[in-house]
Amino acid sequence: MARPIAGPQTLLRSLNGRAILETLGRRGPLTRSELMAETGLSRTAVTQVLRMLESAGAVAPAGLDTDTRGPAASRVALHPRLGVAVAVHVDHHAAHVVLVDPTGAVRAEAHGAFPPHGDRVDHIVDLVGRCRALVAAPLLVAVVGVPGIVTADGGIRDDQGPDGGAFRSALAARLDCPVRVENDVNLAALAELTSGTGAELSSFALLLFDDALGGGIVIDGTLHRGFSGVAGEVMYVPQTPLPIGAPVLSEEVVADLALAHGRPVDAAAAEHLDAAAAGDPAALAMAAEMGRRIVLVAGTVGLVLDPEAFILGGTAAHPVLVDAVERVAAEYAAQLPLRFLVSSFGPEAPLVGAVGEASSALRVALFNSILPASDRRSR
Structure with a gap:
C-alpha cells in the first residue's frame, strides 16, 4: 500500500x-x-x-x-484592503485603466485619450492615480496590453521601432509595482480562451480588426506567442497582388479602399460597414474586399496550423463583415473548409483579457507575500 x-x-x-x-x-x-x-x-x-x-x-x-x-x-x-491589480489597455488613441481585486471584480475604472504631445506613461499613471484615489488598497501588480510586437523581456516593437523595455521600466518605476506588458490581441485571445467563444475549443485563431488586423493563436489550450513575440502578426501575411510587407487590412487600407470606391476617406471601417448595412453599393463593395482579405489570411493560417475555428473580433465582428467573410469562405470550402465564429467580447476583448490576467497575477502576488509572513509568525 x-x-x-x-x-x-x-x-x-x-x-x-x-x-x-x-x-x-x-x-x-x-x-x-x-x-x-x-x-x-x-x-x-x-x-x-x-x-x-x-x-x-x-x-x-x-x-x-x-x-x-x-x-x-x-x-x-x-x-478587501489586501491589494489590487491594475489592468490597462493601450491603443493608438487612448488608454483604459481598470483596478481589480483578487476575485476579478472591478473596483475603479478610468479612460482617456492621449494628449496630442503628451507622454504615454504620464497619461497612464494619471489614470491609475484617479482609480487608486477611490480604493484604499496597495497596488501590487499591473498588466498592460499594447499594440505591437512584445518580446519575452517586455520590450515593445511597434511602428516607431523597438523600445528595449523602456516603456515597461518607466511604468514600473512610476507605479512602484511589477508590470507585465502583453500584446493586446494576445490578451483578447486569452479572454476568449478563458471565458468566451474559445472556451470549448482546443485550438483557435482570433482575428481582431481594430486599427489593424492582428491574430491571437491558441494551440492545445495554450496561447502561442512565438520565439520573439511575432506569432499572430497576420496583417503582413503576403497576398497577391500586394507587395511583400504591405498591410493586408488596416486604417490606411480602409482609407485606400474608400478612395477607390468614392467613399469618405476619413471615415472609420465601422462607418463604412454601417453604410453597407443600409444598402450603400460602394460600402458593400468595400465590405466584400475586406472580407476577401480576412478569408485569405485565415486560409494561410489554416494551412499551417489547422485550428478548430477562427474567431472574428473587433470590427471584424460587425455583422456585415461577418456575412462577407462567410460568403467568401463558402467559395473556398471545397478546397479548404474554414469555420468562423464571433467574439464574445467585441472591442472590449483586450481589456477583458488584461483584467483576467491581472486578477490571476494578483492572486499569485498575494500568495507569495502572505504565506511567508504567516509562516514566520507561526514559528
Whole structure:
C-alpha cells in the first residue's frame, strides 16, 4: 500500500494555504464547508489555515450564509484592503485603466485619450492615480496590453521601432509595482480562451480588426506567442497582388479602399460597414474586399496550423463583415473548409483579457507575500 509522502509542516501549510487563497480569490466569500468541498481539505486543515490567514490579515469575516438549510454558517473572504491589480489597455488613441481585486471584480475604472504631445506613461499613471484615489488598497501588480510586437523581456516593437523595455521600466518605476506588458490581441485571445467563444475549443485563431488586423493563436489550450513575440502578426501575411510587407487590412487600407470606391476617406471601417448595412453599393463593395482579405489570411493560417475555428473580433465582428467573410469562405470550402465564429467580447476583448490576467497575477502576488509572513509568525 502506498503511503502519503511526508514533508515539513510549513510546506503542507503553504500548499493548503495556497489552495484556500486561490479558491477565495476565484469564488469570493465561502463558508468552511464550501472551502472543504472546493479544496478537498479536511475541516481541521481548513480551520488551521484560516486561523493562520486571519492572523496575517489576509482574510476577514464576510457575513452569514442564510441560503442553505440549517444554522447559518459564517463566510470568510479575502480582506478587501489586501491589494489590487491594475489592468490597462493601450491603443493608438487612448488608454483604459481598470483596478481589480483578487476575485476579478472591478473596483475603479478610468479612460482617456492621449494628449496630442503628451507622454504615454504620464497619461497612464494619471489614470491609475484617479482609480487608486477611490480604493484604499496597495497596488501590487499591473498588466498592460499594447499594440505591437512584445518580446519575452517586455520590450515593445511597434511602428516607431523597438523600445528595449523602456516603456515597461518607466511604468514600473512610476507605479512602484511589477508590470507585465502583453500584446493586446494576445490578451483578447486569452479572454476568449478563458471565458468566451474559445472556451470549448482546443485550438483557435482570433482575428481582431481594430486599427489593424492582428491574430491571437491558441494551440492545445495554450496561447502561442512565438520565439520573439511575432506569432499572430497576420496583417503582413503576403497576398497577391500586394507587395511583400504591405498591410493586408488596416486604417490606411480602409482609407485606400474608400478612395477607390468614392467613399469618405476619413471615415472609420465601422462607418463604412454601417453604410453597407443600409444598402450603400460602394460600402458593400468595400465590405466584400475586406472580407476577401480576412478569408485569405485565415486560409494561410489554416494551412499551417489547422485550428478548430477562427474567431472574428473587433470590427471584424460587425455583422456585415461577418456575412462577407462567410460568403467568401463558402467559395473556398471545397478546397479548404474554414469555420468562423464571433467574439464574445467585441472591442472590449483586450481589456477583458488584461483584467483576467491581472486578477490571476494578483492572486499569485498575494500568495507569495502572505504565506511567508504567516509562516514566520507561526514559528
